Amino acid sequence: MNKIIEQIISRLFSVEQSVQLTRPDAQFGDYATNVALQLAKPLGKNPREVAEQIAEELRQTGEFSEVTIAGPGFINLRVAARSLLVNLHEQWSATYGENTDGAGKTAVVEYPSPNMAKPYSVGHLRPGNQGWAAKRLMEATGWKVITDNHLGDYGAPFGIWVVGFLKFSSEAALEKDGVYELGRVYIETKRALKDEKEQGGSDLADQVQDWLIRLEGGDEEAQAYSKRFNEISLAHIHGVMKRLKIDTQYELGEAFFAPKGKEAVRKLLTSGVATQNDDGSIIVPLDEYGFDVPLLVQKSNGAALYATTDLATILYREENWHPDRVIYVVAAEQQFYFSQLFAMAKKLGVQTELIHMWFGLIDQLNEDGTREKMSSRKGVVLMEELLDTAEAKAREIVAGRDVSDDDIKKIALGAIKFSDFAADRRTNILFDWESIFALTGFSGPYIQYAAVRVNKIIADNILETIDTIGYDYEAEKQIIAKLLEYPNVVRLAARDLEPHKVSNYLYELARELNRYYETTRVSDAESIEKAARLELLGKVSQVFTHGLSLLGIEVPTQM
């Protein structure tokens, strides 16, 4: 439709103007455009006059049942439902909604990158969800996507583990509680280190360093500990990711890149990007990028830092995967760090587009009603606990119905994941058990339920292949119009890496469908209507499944 208007404008005024159609309040029309207002100034004409001219041409086309002008020069359009359907049919395919914006390009998406020292907690929920959505959105827009779990498996945590294990734990406790014992030991040891530092001591800290040096030196005992603890932690991470139904192709952690850090630093020095201080530390000044502090890439004792392994990672990916862009799905706290890292990469001549797809914090409600960032100090909710609770809740809801275990898990995940996509990812999320398991209103299960209903109706009725040419589709108009919006929703969500646009859209589609059910029957309709309606519901079902899959949510068979 916008093409038609663009052609008219080109013919009337000899200018190329892209036209955006919006969906105004139903009383004004089905579609609206403000293009006349945009054109008025450059053309030096009265906007209403411009609108009149365009409107007259639009009436001539016969495509619209009504063309009116409102206010200062808005053009409101009404279209017959049947023409909308024809429009939908022309665009329809098995991959409706997808596009080829990113064809021929490669993206690396990095998630969920948990720290291995502690058990998977709700703190890791967002990078997994948002990262998965980023991957799916990129794929849906034609990109080749490489996913990589950048595990936090290097550095001080290992030393803390060993020291803590020897001091605060036992074989029996580790045997019994596995990663949870490791997490407990890690937190307790961190606290002990803090206390020691406050008292001016360094005994424990020295031991931690000692173990790290032994590990790097290839010491057998240190390696045995490392291997054992890592195996326990990794098995746990894989287990939780499997329950969350997310995975990555690669799992190249910090430990993999750490040895490559030295070479990266050498490259920084030889290219003149970095400078060495008298104490041996190496920094990259970033004044020209607006930073008042430089980025430290090597400690005075020669050890590597986060920035070092991250730079090595960038170089490795460039060399091996040749990505056009790399998306880091990491929390908002690290915005400053990533802006420094990206500046350093740019200074070194890295061409890859580096994007920090950051997301807001997870807050908890204090007893006095104020919000505060969730922290392990105050007690985090563990991911397995969250999943167990969600599944128990879902099981309770479907009690008495014949719903499989698999479907119960899909419902639980649908609720949890959707709550992460309810708001813009940058918004801080308030974690509370009530809203994360919401089953009504703006929630994952509401949409899943709508999808299940549609599928049931499709399954229970036979679609006859009869000509529906005589059907006007007026009852289905809102649904058809909503379906027509989908490709643009996907395009915008992928462009801005904003999966919540998809969740908002799916909710609107589900609501449209529920309204439709209230007034329109399918199974006992006349055969021509029934065929037309079933065929359309099939399209709705496809969009539900597709859209939810972009969010990592599945449609249950029963619920």
Place this chain on the structure above:
RNA sequence: GCACCCGUAGCUCAGUGGAUUAGAGCACUGGUCUUCGGAACCAGGUGUCGCAAGUUCGAAUCUUGCCGGGUGUACCA
């Protein structure tokens, strides 16, 4: 101090590249209802869109300044 983010209904949040009368969910009240699956639908209402200026035919949206909150700010990751 500086940098980034945020401030929209009682609460949680949408609001595309400015656009006709600012929207959802939750909560509250009433209604629909022998459900093609009611996890539904309909109705009811409250907003100085933090404050103030500016740009514009038009600002929740753009610009600037203030106020309030959050996060970060080289030898942690």
